[in-house]
Amino acid sequence: MLRFPVFAVIFLLTVAGCSVADAQERPSRPHVSQCQAVAQSLPQATFASFTGSAPTPANDSVGGDVKITFLGHATLFIETPGGVSIATDFSGVFPPPHTPDVVTMNKAHPSHYTLTPDPAIKYVLHGWSDTPGEPAKINLTVGDTLIRNVVTDIRSLSGGVEANGNSIFIFEVAGLCIGHLGHLHFELNDKQYAEIGRLDVVMVPVDGGLTMGADSMSRVVKRLRSSLILPMHRWGPPIQQFLTMFGPDFDVAYAPTASTTISLKTLPRKPLIYVLKGL
Template sequence: MMRSFSLALLSTLLMLMNPAAAQAAGTVEARSASQCQAIAHAIPGATFAGYTPAALAPASKAENGEVTITLLGHATFFIETPGGVAIATDFSGAFPTPYTPDAVTMNRAHPSHYTLNPDPAIRYVLHGWSDTPGEKAKVHLQVGDTLIRNVVTDIRSGYDGGGENGNSIFIFEVAGLCIGHLGHLHFELTDQQYGEIGRLDVLMVPVDGGLTMGADSMSRVVKRLRASLILPMHRLGPPMDQFLAMFGSDFDIGYAPGATIKVSLASLPSKPLIYVLNWQGSGQAN
């Protein structure tokens, strides 16, 4: 009891004395602990899915606990939470957001996944790499109703952030959901990385035929993560068909009429669903 009171008091004092410390203060609040990791570790081998089977639909009137996800293009999704937090993933500025997000995440494999000159109005600019050689990017931040954290992976040499610890898988924990974005994933994950990720309900996965990983390798990652909803990204042309062909009767495949969906714990499909959002963009997947 006394420890909980002390932590809460510390958090309050940090924010009063230094607004910039509010970001760090989130890490001492009980709510900032990862529920996605805790549940996965407590029930090893379990498959997590919604209790009420329901087909995902395009955006409609918001309900409590719903998260709105829009594919803006390439690897950039715009996530809007029930608490009013807006997040753009793999943000480069190339794909306009509906309004200024509270937070953006970035990966440094290509300039199409990051920018070093973001809008100053964006409060939290979260890099998936460290500028200090040999160090890992460390993100564990509470923004409103959302916990944002990362799991670092390597990328192949020859890329902008090349080599060791050059990519981050960002995970967004909100409304009881665990939402993961694989970024520019170049290698299959280790057991340790799977453990750091924990449970995922929604997975954003690059499908590009080999610019990240080939269909066979990427499909193994998807199957191991066991998310209820899989949203392909970073895609263009035939690689999508090659990726979808890797999945049998254990997965459903659906095609959205638009680029936006709403998802909640109650609406998660009971059987894993690969849901292809209808984004009509152009340009190479890189």
């Protein structure tokens, strides 16, 4: 009478063991985003950063630290509690300390992508689609991190507009919502803000014109109202040109190193523009 249940248990344990092994070799099934707006029918809503406790993806490392290191230009290196490593807007010019599991790319300029990445990189995510005009669609879970994108238009080399040429990549890990604006050329619309949802940390280009002017970029940052703002992609104007766009509602600090370590518990309560060393 007990033979069938025993074999059933053995079978289930065997399947479970295989699933764990497989998960180490391929990404998990995508989880539902915890950072997107709950009600996307509220176009005028401002998505404030989060300071309490919130549900996180099933495989998330709750309470862990995320390390972010500025490597150069728009490439930052993200290391998660679960051991996933990600290089943003990766061109290969600014190599990370070790081969990343994931690289994201945008194509506004060659300094934001490479068509010959190291074959050892498991996941190469393009912020553009191979079909002109079509949006790239990314919703991928790698280890403890959900990676998704929100597309934006860019200025084309001919002076026109190329639809869906840039992706804002969003990394959801350890209860945090971390966004990289990529090569953002235009202020976001209500639909895009809703698709982004909450961003606790945002990496923002501060070149003053190659992407957007400091005033336009500051309006995006103010509406996102992330707890931690990490400037990147400085080319030409001094960082002060960007910083002068913000009043007393934002703090400013300069990091002693190129890295910062954050968690849900250590996010600043007042929005902080944190200039990593090397910018």
